[in-house]
Amino acid sequence: MTLQTAILELADDNLVLGHRVSEWCGHAPLLEEDLAMPNMALDMIGTARSLYAYAAEIAGENQTEDDLAYLRDEREYRNCLLVERRNGDFAQTMLRQLYFAAFMHPFWVAAQTSTDETIRGIAGKAAKEMAYHIRHAGEWVVRMGDGTEESAARMREAIDALHHYTGELFVSSDAAQAAEKSGILPVRAEMRPTWDKTILDIFTEAMLEVPTVTYDQVGGRAGLHSEGLGHLLAEMQSVHRAHPGATW
Amino acid sequence: MTSTTPLWEVFIRPRNGLAHKHVGSLHAADEEMALQSARDVYTRRGEGNSIWVVPSAMISASDPDQAGENFEPTSDKIYRHPTFYEIPEDVGHM
Numbered sequence: 001m002t003l004q005t006a007i008l009e010l011a012d013d014n015l016v017l018g019h020r021v022s023e024w025c026g027h028a029p030l031l032e033e034d035l036a037m038p039n040m041a042l043d044m045i046g047t048a049r050s051l052y053a054y055a056a057e058i059a060g061e062n063q064t065e066d067d068l069a070y071l072r073d074e075r076e077y078r079n080c081l082l083v084e085r086r087n088g089d090f091a092q093t094m095l096r097q098l099y100f101a102a103f104m105h106p107f108w109v110a111a112q113t114s115t116d117e118t119i120r121g122i123a124g125k126a127a128k129e130m131a132y133h134i135r136h137a138g139e140w141v142v143r144m145g146d147g148t149e150e151s152a153a154r155m156r157e158a159i160d161a162l163h164h165y166t167g168e169l170f171v172s173s174d175a176a177q178a179a180e181k182s183g184i185l186p187v188r189a190e191m192r193p194t195w196d197k198t199i200l201d202i203f204t205e206a207m208l209e210v211p212t213v214t215y216d217q218v219g220g221r222a223g224l225h226s227e228g229l230g231h232l233l234a235e236m237q238s239v240h241r242a243h244p245g246a247t248w
Numbered sequence: 249m250t251s252t253t254p255l256w257e258v259f260i261r262p263r264n265g266l267a268h269k270h271v272g273s274l275h276a277a278d279e280e281m282a283l284q285s286a287r288d289v290y291t292r293r294g295e296g297n298s299i300w301v302v303p304s305a306m307i308s309a310s311d312p313d314q315a316g317e318n319f320e321p322t323s324d325k326i327y328r329h330p331t332f333y334e335i336p337e338d339v340g341h342m
Contacts, residue, residue, distance in 0.1 A: 030253070032274050032285035039288050136284050143277060 004058045005078065005175035006185060008068065009221060011051035012079035015069060016229065017100055018044030019236050020087055029090055036136060040097065043129040050122045070240035074230045075223040078173075082165040084220070084229040091154040094140040096162055101133035102198040103169045103191055110186035119184060138202045145206025155208055167216030169195070176221075255304040256282040258289075260296035268300050276301075 022041035028034035052065035083100060087093045108130055111123035144151040172180060172188045179185040203210050219225070240246075253275040259268035271290050276282035282301040291299070310318060322328070 030275065030285075032276065032289055035292070036285065036288035039292065132287075136288075139280055139284065143281070 002175045002178045003184065004055045005173070006179040007051050007055040007058070009078040009080075009173060009176060010185075011048045011055060011068070012077050013083050013100070013104075014044040014051065015048035016077070016079045016232065017083035017096075018042070018048060019232060020083065020085075021093065021097065023087055024093065033090075037093075040133055040136070043126075043133070047122065047126045047129070050118075054118050054122070066240065070237045074225055074233055077223065077225065077229060077233070078221055079225075079229075080165070080168040080220040081217055081226060082162065082168065084226060084232060085162060085165060086228050088158065088161065089154055090140075091144050091151070092158040092161060094137045094144070095155065095158040097133055098137035098141055098202065099162060099166050099169075099199070101130045101137060102195045103166075105130035105134055105198075106191045106194040107186055107188070110190070114185065115183035134198065138198075141202055141208075142206040145203070145208040152207070155206065159208065159211060163211050164213045164215060164217050166195075167213060168218040168220060171218060171221070173221040253277050256286075256301045257304050257307060258282075258286040259300040259302070260286075260290055261298040262296050264297065268298065271295070273304060 018041045021037050021044070024034070024037040025041070026034065028037055048069070049065055052068045055068055056063040056065050082096060085092070085096060105127060108123040108127035111119050112127065114120050114123065141155065145155045146152070170189050170192050176185060176188065180187045200210055255273055256276055256279075257273050258271050260271045261268045274282065274285050274289055276285050279301060283299055286299045286301055290296075
């Protein structure tokens with residue numbers, strides 16, 4: 001079951017952030033972003049699906065990806081806290097996306113040499129998607145950070161609100177450590193130098209400062225979530241729970 | 249809004265060997281954002297493998313009032329159409 005937990009951590013990160021970004025659909029500040037954000041959401045939900053299907057396969061017992069996505073409660077979700085943060089304004093959404101993608105891109109690149117064939121397959125596709133997310137979110141961070149007085153202030157507020165959630169990305173749970181030892185998943189802590197450089201390069205261009213975090217907010221991998229996740233899951237799971245087993 | 253995000257025309261090349269074709273327009277702050285938006289707005293269903301964006305203001309268009317003098321003189325010159333000879337099958341798609 002340990003490997004399943006390690007896969008679920010990744011799947012939950014992608015599903016929860018995918019759902020968060022999808023909440024912008026129909027509400028984006030520009031028509032162009034109203035398409036760009038659901039595109040990004042669907043990239044992440046697609047990755048989550050592949051991971052849930054694999055986790056269900058490992059579990060056996062006729063479990064399906066839907067059981068894992070729609071029938072687990074808040075405390076059973078293993079996503080990191082960063083991805084469940086509320087969308088806030090456009091600055092916060094783009095910064096959160098940059099933080100996440102700047103981690104996931106090197107992670108998936110490294111996972112392309114995994115000892116596990118399914119993980120290698122998922123990594124190949126996801127790495128390309130995450131490279132684009134870094135570019136898209138990064139360009140917006142630069143334009144807002146080095147934009148108007150208001151956009152720069154909003155970017156600084158977004159950094160204050162989110163930066164202390166990024167440390168959790170680099171922490172491996174016991175389940176993840178086991179998968180790392182057997183070469184199935186890359187070691188999370190090893191993504192740090194690449195992440196630091198990506199963020200520093202973009203912040204420098206955006207005239208923003210990388211803050212020093214004295215206290216990392218963690219807990220998601222142990223199922224200890226913020227209030228927002230419960231609301232997100234209630235909405236996301238409501239259709240499945242109201243109509244168990246329904247199909248298109 | 250339009251002063252900070254001017255209009256861009258988007259051209260997509262569907263396949264290698266074909267020409268870029270105009271597919272629509274969008275608003276963006278600069279060429280980098282215009283390319284990204286074009287990717288997100290116009291290539292969601294695998295429409296192409298290359299994108300051009302051009303500021304709409306950079307396009308000079310013919311005057312619709314001159315359409316008559318521009319285009320009608322060709323209508324009686326059907327001998328310019330390559331329809332008076334048969335293309336050998338070996339030539340394939342032209």
